[in-house]
Structure formats: structure tokens, C-alpha cells
Amino acid sequence: MTTLTDKQIRWRNRIIVALVLFVIAFAIEKAGLLEAWFDTPSDLYAELVLFLVPYLVAGYDVLLKAARNIGRGQVFDENFLMSVATIGAFALVLFPDTEPHMAEGAAVMLFYQVGELFQSYAVGKSRKSISDMMDIAPEFANIMRDGQLVQVDPYEVSPGDEIVVKPGERIPLDGVVVDGRSQVDTAALTGESIPRGANPGDEVISGCVNLTGALTVRVTKPFEDSTVSRILELVENAADKKARTESFITRFARYYTPAVVGVAAALAILPPLLFGQEWADWILRGLTFLVVSCPCALVISVPLSFFGGIGGASRIGILVKGSNYLEALAHAETVVFDKTGTLTNGTFTVTAIHAEGDTTEDELLALAAHAESLSNHPIAASVRQAYAGPLDPARIQQAEEVSGQGIRAVVDEREVLVGNGRLMDAAGAAWHDYELVGTILHVAVDGVYAGHIVIADQVKDDAAAAIAALRKAGARKTVMLTGDRADVAEAVAASLGIDEVRAELLPQDKVAQVEALLEAQAQANPKGRLAFVGDGINDAPVLTRADIGIAMGAMGSDAAIEAADVVLMDDRPSQIARAISVARKTMAIVWENIVFALGVKLAVLALAAVGIANMWMAVFADVGVAVIAILNAMRAMNVRK
Structure with missing residues (x-):
């Protein structure tokens, strides 16, 4: 009270x-x-x-x-x-x-x-x-000077400095954990009551509360560019x-x-x-x-x-930049989604392994993981993550990337190829196509086809419920825009119940598609509005062009906070329907x-x-x-x- x-x-x-x-x-x-x-x-x-x-x-x-x-x-x-x-x-x-x-x-x-x-x-x-929401503003940062922890103004801390966040303290600046393990309370930003883990290598953002253990954090942004500073500016200007x-x-x-x-x-x-x-x-x-x-x-x-509506929305991690956007959101009839990072997790996962010949599935995955061990590509990372065993550098004699095709490596003195059909054709390996949804990595060993690994981006847990909730809230049409393959996009759309899907789009194509959808919405109901939902990092042009740009999963994303009219502070698509309900x-x-x-x-x-x-x-x-x-x-x- x-x-x-x-x-x-x-x-x-x-x-x-x-x-x-x-x-x-x-x-x-x-x-x-x-x-x-x-x-x-x-x-x-x-x-x-x-x-x-x-x-x-x-x-x-x-x-x-x-x-x-x-x-x-x-x-x-x-x-x-x-x-x-x-x-x-x-x-x-x-x-x-x-x-x-x-x-x-x-x-x-x-x-x-x-x-x-x-x-x-x-x-x-x-x-x-x-x-x-303004209480997320930190009052100080702990920094080590002459062997002593001293409290300084967050504005005095520079990127690259290391700060110590004790249990019970609010994280003052964005950074990466370099030492310590803890649980972090993000409720002030996202409305979520479940804490998140913070381990070495994890990114943490300002405004969250450190709960259980001391953390040493290497600062990545000055305070004026930090998540908490941008959010406070947004709220003050609403x-x-x-x-x-x-x-x-x-x-x-x-x-x-x-x-x-x-x-x-x-x-x-x-x-x-x-x-x-x-x-x-x-x-x-x-x-x-x-x-x-x-x-x-x-x-x-x-x-x-x-x-009151803006304040109520902020309590559940929905930041509305002004009452004009709240009014527009109340009239949203067409909701357009980006796919990767919005409806899906944006992280690739191995969903199937099919070995052929004398090669077992475990051997196939081990060879592919070692071949991909030096690659920075997200697909390579998903293969390494799926392999449970340790990666032994001594087993890898040679590895090179074949542009647009895959990886060629020598593992255990055998030539291993991991990539698409063109890479298999160049090696003369007799591969065959599959009716599978996802990215297929073909594997050949010494010129003989050994099988394939299926990589897919997983749909978020509440994505289907989010689409159903939007229909219940009065959305007349849902559309998904993606640069992914048509078969992958259509499978995701079908599983979620999305009305229309446009696939294999370049960023400029998305803007053209939104222009066409805006025109269709105006013809159907001039008072209706089109909302575009994206992750805010590569969707800035479309977020700006839509009647209402909604950026989700914006914790730490400067682009999201900058480009969107409505910012959802967590990764749950179900928050979109809640935002529309609050507006209405x-x-x-x-x-x-x-x-x-x-x-x-x-x-x-x-x-x-x-x-x-x-x-x-x-x-x-x-x-x-x-x-x-x-x-x-x-x-x-x-x-x-």
C-alpha cells in the first residue's frame, strides 16, 4: 500500500x-x-x-x-x-x-x-x-583499490574494471562474471519470481539483485550505456x-x-x-x-x-514508452513475429543422429564434434555441446573451413567432412536427402558417407500458448517472418497455429513484407494497428516501421530498448497478449x-x-x-x- x-x-x-x-x-x-x-x-x-x-x-x-x-x-x-x-x-x-x-x-x-x-x-x-522500477538504480559499486574494497559511484567505473557484488547487493553495471557462482533475482526487470543462475562466463546486467554468493564481474559498459540507465531514461520519458x-x-x-x-x-x-x-x-x-x-x-x-496503465505494465516487466503507444497497442489486430529468438530460443540443438554403415551414432557425433572443435559457428557449438565426452586436441591433425559448405578435418588420421550436400558431392560421397525439419549436417569419413546429424532451433515453451492467448485477446491475424528455410518456418508455424508464414527473407525483405501487411490492415480496418515483435538486435528497421514495435528478451539489448515502442524484459512470448490486455x-x-x-x-x-x-x-x-x-x-x- x-x-x-x-x-x-x-x-x-x-x-x-x-x-x-x-x-x-x-x-x-x-x-x-x-x-x-x-x-x-x-x-x-x-x-x-x-x-x-x-x-x-x-x-x-x-x-x-x-x-x-x-x-x-x-x-x-x-x-x-x-x-x-x-x-x-x-x-x-x-x-x-x-x-x-x-x-x-x-x-x-x-x-x-x-x-x-x-x-x-x-x-x-x-x-x-x-x-x-526506479529502485533498480544502484547507489554504488564495490571496486578493489590497494587491496581494499571501496564503494564508488557507478559512473566512476570504466569498461574492463572488475567489481565485486556481495550477496544482497544490486548489480550496478553490465558485465561478465569472472569469478564466483550465485543466483540472481531479475524480478525488478522481468516480473519473474524465479532466480537465474550466474556462473563464470555468464553475462549479468545492472538492476538485478545478487542473492547467494559473491560475484566478481568484469564491466563491459559504462553506467550511462548500461541496461539500468537506459530503462530509467525510458520510464522517465514515458x-x-x-x-x-x-x-x-x-x-x-x-x-x-x-x-x-x-x-x-x-x-x-x-x-x-x-x-x-x-x-x-x-x-x-x-x-x-x-x-x-x-x-x-x-x-x-x-x-x-x-x-496507471503504464505503471501496472511495468510491474510485470512490460515497459511502454508513452501513452500514445499504449493506445495504439489496444487496437492491435495484426501481430507479426520474427522467428529466431522470438518464437524460438535462438540456440541450435542436436535433435537427431542417424548413422550408416559400420559407424555408430556415438562415433559419428564424436568425429563431427572434433572436426567442429575449432569453429565459432553456432551450429558447430551445438554439435560440441551434444557430445558428452571431452574434446581431445591430440586427435585433430588438421581442420579447415570450406566456405559455404562445411568443415574438412583430419581426426584420428582419417579425413572427416561435416557439412551440406555440396561438400559431400565434392568428395564423391554418396549421400541422400531426408524429409526432416531442421539443418542437416552430412558426415563423410575417408570419402564414405557415414550418416547425418539434425540441428534445430527449439520453439519456446509458451510460444503456442502465446498465439492462442493473442487470438483470445482479439488479434485477427498472426504472421511469422523469417530468413530461415521455408520447410523449417512452415513446420514451426504449423506447430504454433500461426496464420501466415513468409520465409527465406533478407532484412530488407522483412520491411517490404511489413509494408504490405500494413496496407492490408488499413484496408481491413483503418482503426486497427499492426504490431511487430522481434528480439530487437537485428529487427530495428521493422520495429521502427510497424505501428507498434515490440522488443522482447530485452535484458541487455541496447538495440531493443532503442528501437521499440514497447519493451518486454524477458523472453516469454506470452507477455505480448498480457501487454495488449493491459492496453485494452x-x-x-x-x-x-x-x-x-x-x-x-x-x-x-x-x-x-x-x-x-x-x-x-x-x-x-x-x-x-x-x-x-x-x-x-x-x-x-x-x-x-
Whole structure:
């Protein structure tokens, strides 16, 4: 629960004092004590003083703000409206023949302040959900100097320096573990509660908490380029990018407020001047109209709803760069995916080994692993990883890479070829094709075909569930774009239930495909939007071109944070549907508040103009509606982890 700040506590206490004084004044007035104690019209002036006390206790700061803003040329704001309406209610004492309205004047100011306190609390709570993300900022880094560990500002640490992160401390900079083993809590960045292992050679990023063992980390980036620094910058700038709905409300209030002040003035002055009507009656109507017209509910609740939605999303590791992107995400109908690293793990794994002739599967894998032992290619790494035994350099006499074909090596004094069909053809090895999904490595020993190894990129555990969740969330079409072979891409798409697949694409081809899909989306529904989901490293052009660019698995990826509009901090595709759900819930709350606030205001404005609505109805139409809208807006930040 969000605790009140010292300022809010003082504010609350002042409202409580004013409320107690108001109740006492109201009880004295209703009991007829003023008439008993004072003569007419002295009792009326006594009532004025009696209600003026709680009025000033509650609203002196509003009066000061209104005066200060008028001096700056900022006349038509809510402080001005409240000041004019409440001072006008007290000014009706100048018309002794009318029913006094001092109680209503004090009540308007008192309940307005209650609404403002609610707003302050709601904004504070929403800001806290975002500032929880800001807690990832490290305060210091431990660095060894003259044999002593000293705490320094993270900005003072340079790439290449080694820092020590003790158990319980937050990792201050991005780097690579050079010594120590531990578990790392990434919840602040990803929303995940399960810690990740950190061992020598593993990359670790700033903002995570070291849990179990001390780690020595070699820093790879200066603090200003670190993951935590970029995320903090993103969060701080999120409020600057307004949604079209939010911008419309701001523009609406700019023209609406002076317009209703003019109408209220005309309502108060013209009927008495032109038609000889009672001044007190029409001034009261004008003042009531003025109180009702205050656009507090709209100008407060709409930005607060977007702010709450961004804050709620950040709690589950979804960073939205602005409310305009949240609004666009709510209208996402076409979702386009990159394949490698987005729907699949992006790491190749040996899925099958088929040996032929006298060669066993174990021998085939051992020969291929030794032949690939010096290669840096990801496929070579997957073969070495699949081989359980130690790699013995003494067994390898020679190894060379044949460009575009594979590896030629001498292992155990036998020539071993590992590669594609062209390499086999060049050696005269009688290989044959297979109906298998994945990359096939053919192996020949001394010119004789010995079998093949199948390498495939594994689909992520929650990828199929993610596609199903997107359909449930209202996505009309899912598309996969990939540079991989058509048969591999189609097999992945079929297993996940993706509608369309475009394979064997170069990076520039992906942009052209997204252009075509954008055009198709515009024809199907101009209000619908296209979201592209990629890993952010090689998909920057497409992320930028789509209506909404979503980068996933962005921990440590500068390109992802830079290029995308929405950043998912972990590798789970299921977060995409959650991001859309948060966006749609937020937009639903925004429109609920707009319709409710405008509906009540227009109804009571009409009643005020014809003299049916009194000041108490005006209080509800202004403060009551604002409080209800604020409470509704606070629902946007309630996102379950």
C-alpha cells in the first residue's frame, strides 16, 4: 500500500480540521442558535463568519494559487473556477432577501480539496508502481583499490574494471562474471519470481539483485550505456508522449473552460439586465453552472488512467514508452513475429543422429564434434555441446573451413567432412536427402558417407500458448517472418497455429513484407494497428516501421530498448497478449471516465441553467464525479504479477 507523504498528511489533517469546523458550524446554523443569539440581519453576517472559518482553513491555498496564476496570465484553471464560484456563494450575503448559501460555498471548497487529495494519492500510488522500477538504480559499486574494497559511484567505473557484488547487493553495471557462482533475482526487470543462475562466463546486467554468493564481474559498459540507465531514461520519458485521447482532453479543457465561464457570466448578468429578473436568483444559477462546469474529472482521470496503465505494465516487466503507444497497442489486430529468438530460443540443438554403415551414432557425433572443435559457428557449438565426452586436441591433425559448405578435418588420421550436400558431392560421397525439419549436417569419413546429424532451433515453451492467448485477446491475424528455410518456418508455424508464414527473407525483405501487411490492415480496418515483435538486435528497421514495435528478451539489448515502442524484459512470448490486455483495459477505463464525466456534467449543467440544480448537486457533479473517475482510473494500475 502506498503511504502518504508528509505533505499529504498535513493536507489530510487540514481537511479533517476544516470538516470538523464545518460540521460544528452547520449544527449551530441548523439548530437556530444564530437567530437566538443575534438580531436580523446580524445573524446572517454571523453565519458568514462561521462558515468562512472552515472555508479558509480548507481552501486558502486554492485562493492563493488562483491569484498567483492570474498574475501569470493563466486565468482559466480549476483554481479560478473554484475561487469564483465559492466567493460568489458567500457574496450572496449582499442580497439579504435570498436564502443564504454560505454552507454550500464552504462545502464546495471542502469537498473539492477532498477530491484533490484523492487525486494526489492516486497519482502517488501510480507513480510508486513506476518508481518501483526506479529502485533498480544502484547507489554504488564495490571496486578493489590497494587491496581494499571501496564503494564508488557507478559512473566512476570504466569498461574492463572488475567489481565485486556481495550477496544482497544490486548489480550496478553490465558485465561478465569472472569469478564466483550465485543466483540472481531479475524480478525488478522481468516480473519473474524465479532466480537465474550466474556462473563464470555468464553475462549479468545492472538492476538485478545478487542473492547467494559473491560475484566478481568484469564491466563491459559504462553506467550511462548500461541496461539500468537506459530503462530509467525510458520510464522517465514515458509521460512525455501523450495518446491522442489524452491530447484531445487537454485541448478540450483549454477551450471548454473559458467558454463555460462566459456562459456562466451571461447566465448571471443578462436575464436581470435585459428582463428585470431577480439578481440573486440568476447569480446563484451562474455560480452553480460554474461549479458544475469544472472539467476536473476529465483532466485528472484520463492522464491518470494512462499513467496507471503504464505503471501496472511495468510491474510485470512490460515497459511502454508513452501513452500514445499504449493506445495504439489496444487496437492491435495484426501481430507479426520474427522467428529466431522470438518464437524460438535462438540456440541450435542436436535433435537427431542417424548413422550408416559400420559407424555408430556415438562415433559419428564424436568425429563431427572434433572436426567442429575449432569453429565459432553456432551450429558447430551445438554439435560440441551434444557430445558428452571431452574434446581431445591430440586427435585433430588438421581442420579447415570450406566456405559455404562445411568443415574438412583430419581426426584420428582419417579425413572427416561435416557439412551440406555440396561438400559431400565434392568428395564423391554418396549421400541422400531426408524429409526432416531442421539443418542437416552430412558426415563423410575417408570419402564414405557415414550418416547425418539434425540441428534445430527449439520453439519456446509458451510460444503456442502465446498465439492462442493473442487470438483470445482479439488479434485477427498472426504472421511469422523469417530468413530461415521455408520447410523449417512452415513446420514451426504449423506447430504454433500461426496464420501466415513468409520465409527465406533478407532484412530488407522483412520491411517490404511489413509494408504490405500494413496496407492490408488499413484496408481491413483503418482503426486497427499492426504490431511487430522481434528480439530487437537485428529487427530495428521493422520495429521502427510497424505501428507498434515490440522488443522482447530485452535484458541487455541496447538495440531493443532503442528501437521499440514497447519493451518486454524477458523472453516469454506470452507477455505480448498480457501487454495488449493491459492496453485494452486502460483504454476501456479512459472511455468509461470520459462518458461518465461528460454525461453527468451535461445533465447537471442543463438543470443548473434552468434553475433546478442547486449548489449541492453542483458539488456532486464536480467533486463527486471527479472522485469516482479517479477511483475508476486507479483500476488501471491493478495488474497481477
